[in-house]
Amino acid sequence: MRILVATDFSPRSQRAVRRAGILAAQSRGTVIMMHVVDGPGCRETSQDIREAQRMTVEQVAVVPELYRVRCEPLVVRGNPSSEILNAAEDHDADLIVVGSSHRGPSRNAGRTVRNLVRSARCPVLVVRRFAASPYERVLIPVDLSDASKRALGSAGELKLVDSAHVTVLHAFEAPGKSKLSGFGVERDQIDGYVEACRSKSAEDIEALLASGGFDDRDWSRRTEEGSPPEAITRIAERIPTDLLVIGTHARTGLRKAIFGSVTEDVLSRAGPDVLVVPPPRSDLGCQPLLPPTAGRPEVGPSGPRLVLG
Incomplete structure (x- = not known):
């Protein structure tokens, strides 16, 4: 390399x-x-x-x-x-x-x-951050796109996760949840609806990992309810993180990374190291x-x- x-x-x-x-x-x-x-x-x-x-x-x-x-x-x-x-x-x-x-x-x-x-x-x-040893805890937010698969693959190819505990994070939102209580839906039914969305998100993560050939990795999987920016901030504060890995989409650069402006926010504030993975060269012109x-x-x-x- x-x-x-x-x-x-x-x-x-x-x-x-x-x-x-x-x-x-x-x-x-x-x-x-x-x-x-x-x-x-x-x-x-x-x-x-x-x-x-x-x-x-x-x-x-x-x-x-x-x-x-x-x-x-x-x-x-x-x-x-x-x-x-x-x-x-x-x-x-x-x-x-x-x-x-x-x-x-x-x-x-x-x-x-x-x-x-x-x-x-x-x-x-x-x-x-101060560098003294290989990365130990890596957080990889994914949005189930090709950009996410590239981010996962690059982290492995660049030897960034060889000795690290890796957490793959996917944020989900339950469509219409805020309106259900107004329609008289019971709280336990709303909770069941949210859990069904969570289960679907967990299946989506497994499908993404399998499609990229990463399903055999001993990586943690997390699903968090909320918008991607909120979920990334919450999890990065909750668990120790040395490195955040983010993939960008074609022709959009950092401003339109998989989680929009949150990526620039991450780089403008104190936090872990950040690996930004670009789209393939053929997509860059x-x-x-x-x-x-x-x-x-x-x-x-x-x-x-x-x-x-």
Whole structure:
């Protein structure tokens, strides 16, 4: 597995680097340690690039989780989110890892995170908590769609759930429940109706897991009455959760993720790490990430070179 991790040498990116190292060790993968220098291309920026490469190499050397992991330092100049997206394509990354403050991202960091999760063609892991060990408790909300199956599959392929207790959550609503009491329906009959809806939702979860080949996994299943945003918030607060996994639908990005605006709310508040799984590449279109004539300097282990977009 090839993991591209973005670093600006801040505490939040240090958490991301450590998580990337943990994941690479689990999968025997490679970490591409990337820093983007934002500048106009003057002499000072060239000096910044050289200094950034030195700091990137030093960060690789001092992070314990990277000691036995293959690492490739990468420094480029340009807009952070655009360059990270292009590097993920150029280096065939399987996962982008980026840090975010556990108190909610700062303005600039938040903009970069939003751009990445909306536009990346590979999964994006937003790291918000201190990383010291593999994930132990993972919550995967599902809406019974292909996006949910992709989220389940990506969590397994990326080795995020190998040693974790996984809870698959499906929220359901009982249509017309609020009107039944007004029609004189007894409380026990209403409760029986809700339980019938719950049973149907449990069957739907099993069908989803079976269709994706996940029915043999030792994963917990939960059905919660209420809207998806309410259910996710309630369960994430009720049970310890290290990672939340969410799949997005085609052409909709983060704003139209499986549970709508709740996904952005999750990333704007304190909480667990979040893995955002995009739709297949064929559903994203084929627009280039950079204009065909654009060029950018790239500095790798062997020195600077010009990469044409």
